[in-house]
Amino acid sequence: MSASADIALVRKVYESKAAPEVLQEVMDPELVWDITPGFPGGGVYHGLESVGRDFFGPLMENFEAFYPVGEEYFADDEGHVFALGHYHAVTKKGNSADVRFVHIWTARDGKLVKLQQAGDSLVVDRVLNA
Template identity: 80%
Template sequence: MSASDNIALVRRLYEAKGDPAVLQEALDPELVWDVTPGFPGGGVYQGLENVGRDFFGPLYERFESFNAVGEEYFADDDSHVFALGHYEGVTKKGNSADIRFIHIWTVRDGKLVKLQQAADSLVADRLLNG
């Protein structure tokens, strides 16, 4: 795939806002999901099923709503897409904030196979704890 095709794939994922059909189409079943330490659920997850259960499951227990909003996209010649954006979050307690992130995606054979995430963990911690 070309760099512009890779960007279109990542952009489509964000615009889908969790649509299961798009997730299944875009994400490799053996996806590696690497979330920066200090962020809620920080760690490395292997496999789409584990990401849903072990990362998003506990995350959604703490949030009424949580969405990643992509704002800028860049690609290199090695099948990486860099997405800058923010998370929109509203906790179960009614606190809300926008949390900046950078996502580095790896694309292989038309699927997203790896996410490396860095985000403003301090804002996330204050949002959840206070």
């Protein structure tokens, strides 16, 4: 796929606010989901099913809303898309924050196969414990 087609896949995730049906559509079932240590749920998850159950399940126990907002996108010719943006987070207690992130996606054969994430875990910690 072209760099612009790969960016379109990633944009679809953000524009849907990471809607489960969109994730199913654009992500490979064997997806690797690599979240920065120290971030809630930090670690490496293997498979879309594990991402939903083991990452998003526990994460959403603390949040009314938690979704990515893409702001800038860059791509190379090797299937990598670099996305800069923020998570919009609203806790169950009603606290809110926008948390900066950098995502590095890998696309292959029209599907997203890997995410590497770096996010501001300090801001997430503060909004959860305010």
